[in-house]
Structure formats: C-alpha cells, structure tokens
Amino acid sequence: MSAVEESKRAAAKVAVEKHYPKDARWVGIGSGTTIVYVVEAIKNLGVDTSATKYIPTGYQSKQLIISAGLTAVEYDSIPLGTVLDVAFDGADEVDEDLNCIKGGGACLFQEKIVAMQAKEFICVADHRKLQPRLLSNWKSIPIEVAPIAAHRVILKLKELGSVNPAIRASASVKEGPLKTDQGFFIIDAPFKPLLIKADLEAGQDGNGKDGVWAVGALARKINEIVGVLEVGVFQGLTGPQATATGGIGGQRPVAAYFGMADGTVAVRKAE
Numbered sequence: 001m002s003a004v005e006e007s008k009r010a011a012a013k014v015a016v017e018k019h020y021p022k023d024a025r026w027v028g029i030g031s032g033t034t035i036v037y038v039v040e041a042i043k044n045l046g047v048d049t050s051a052t053k054y055i056p057t058g059y060q061s062k063q064l065i066i067s068a069g070l071t072a073v074e075y076d077s078i079p080l081g082t083v084l085d086v087a088f089d090g091a092d093e094v095d096e097d098l099n100c101i102k103g104g105g106a107c108l109f110q111e112k113i114v115a116m117q118a119k120e121f122i123c124v125a126d127h128r129k130l131q132p133r134l135l136s137n138w139k140s141i142p143i144e145v146a147p148i149a150a151h152r153v154i155l156k157l158k159e160l161g162s163v164n165p166a167i168r169a170s171a172s173v174k175e176g177p178l179k180t181d182q183g184f185f186i187i188d189a190p191f192k193p194l195l196i197k198a199d200l201e202a203g204q205d206g207n208g209k210d211g212v213w214a215v216g217a218l219a220r221k222i223n224e225i226v227g228v229l230e231v232g233v234f235q236g237l238t239g240p241q242a243t244a245t246g247g248i249g250g251q252r253p254v255a256a257y258f259g260m261a262d263g264t265v266a267v268r269k270a271e
C-alpha cells in the first residue's frame with residue numbers, strides 16, 4: 001500500500017474511533033477512495049451494526065456499504081425529520097475555516113444533503129488536502145449542472161472570473177461528458193484561491209473584484225446560476241451552529257482528520 005493510502009487509513013481510524021457513536025442508528029457514508037477506510041474502520045470497531053442504517057451518497061457509496069455487510073438505506077427512504085447521528089466523507093481540499101471542496105470524484109449533491117442531515121459531519125483526508133485556502137493545490141471547483149444548461153452555465157462562470165471552465169469528460173472508453181448519479185454533468189471551474197474569514201477581517205474584499213472571491217460569496221453566486229444543481233464548495237454553518245439557528249446540520253465539517261506524511265494524524269476542528 002502506498003504512503004498516501006496508509007495516511008488515509010490512519011486518518012479514517014482516528015476519525016471513526018473519535019466520532020462513531022456507541023449506539024449509532026443512522027450513519028451517512030460519503031464517496032471516494034478515503035471513505036473505503038472509514039467503512040473498514042467501522043467494521044474493525046467490532047460493534048453491533050445490525051440495527052444501524054447507513055445512508056449512501058451515491059452508487060459507489062451504496063455498493064461499499066452493501067459489500068461490507070451493512071444495511072444501506074437511500075436518503076429519500078429515511079423517515080421525515082430523521083437526524084443522522086454522524087456523516088463521514090472525504091474532501092478534495094479543506095481550508096483553515098473548514099470549508100471544503102468536494103466533487104473530484106463526481107459526487108457532491110448527495111454528499112451535501114447527507115452531510116446537512118447529520119448532527120456531526122466529519123471529514124477524512126490525506127495531507128495533500130490540508131491547505132490554508134481552497135484552490136491552493138486543487139485548481140477548480142466541481143459544479144453539477146443540468147446537461148441542457150451546461151454551455152449557459154459556462155458563460156456565467158466566465159463572467160464570475162473563472163478561466164476556462166470545462167465540462168468534465170467521461171473517464172471510461174465511451175466518449176462524451178461524465179454523468180453523475182443524477183444524470184447531470186460536472187463542470188470544473190478554475191478560480192483564484194478563495195479568501196477565508198481572516199482575509200476578510202484583514203480588510204480584503206472577496207466580492208469578485210479582479211476575480212478574487214471569498215468562499216461564501218462565490219459559492220452563493222454559483223448556486224444562483226439557473227442550471228446549477230449544486231456547487232462542490234461546502235461552506236457556511238457547521239452542525240452545532242445550524243442546530244442553534246433551527247437547522248439540522250451544516251455543510252462544513254465539525255472536524256477534519258488528515259493522515260500526515262510522517263504517519264501522524266492531524267485534526268482541524270470548528271471553533
């Protein structure tokens with residue numbers, strides 16, 4: 001196993017040991033390569049999972065749950081008002097404020113609604129994802145769009161300052177755009193690194209002048225474009241903040257665990 005895979009596994013083990021509830025009833029399971037180690041860590045806990053329902057965030061996630069011998073229940077089958085005890089997921093990048101970029105593996109819409117349904121959203125990643133600002137290392141924002149509106153959305157993204165936003169091609173031998181679990185396209189939109197709270201407090205503007213955006217301002221602008229289903233920026237409230245204001249959970253994780261190159265696990269937690 002490569003060092004990066006080892007680091008994902010180490011982060012998943014710590015995250016699960018710290019956040020998997022003793023009598024978990026509803027658990028969100030994200031998508032990607034890191035979440036595989038989260039499911040492995042849940043199995044390794046040796047707890048009774050027979051009464052626990054696992055909510056997938058897409059096809060790969062559902063197959064992962066089923067292959068582990070766990071019970072998958074689709075998001076639209078959970079009883080109305082159910083709050084998930086916890087949701088685990090990976091990320092493509094996490095900034096100092098715990099805002100995340102997601103969608104590198106073409107899943108983001110179901111991940112967002114599952115994360116927001118959970119009391120605690122926990123992120124697990126390797127050290128490459130730990131950055132001061134979004135778009136430091138990961139260069140574009142994945143955006144899920146209705147196929148018929150894709151070219152219109154591209155024009156609008158250019159108006160917001162994105163340089164060369166493009167429809168993601170299918171990775172398979174079949175030519176054409178990649179299709180998400182919703183049958184939509186993904187547009188990858190490059191932007192300059194996104195400002196965090198400290199930048200705004202230091203007087204930077206973040207309203208798109210010269211293509212420089214704050215995380216929240218840009219995410220809201222992209223979500224306003226007709227044809228966009230959801231943007232792969234997870235920002236705004238965390239779980240406890242959202243609960244305090246009458247919501248369930250937030251888009252930002254309450255904690256993110258990173259497997260470091262030296263074998264340790266670093267954590268970033270919400271204030």
Ligand SMILES: O=C[C@H](O)[C@H](O)[C@H](O)COP(=O)(O)O
Pocket residue numbers: 030031032033034035089090091092101102103104105106107108111
């Ligand atoms: O679209 C995919 C999801 O948002 C993933 O959680 C994200 O891309 C991280 O994936 P990985 O764990 O493979 O780095």
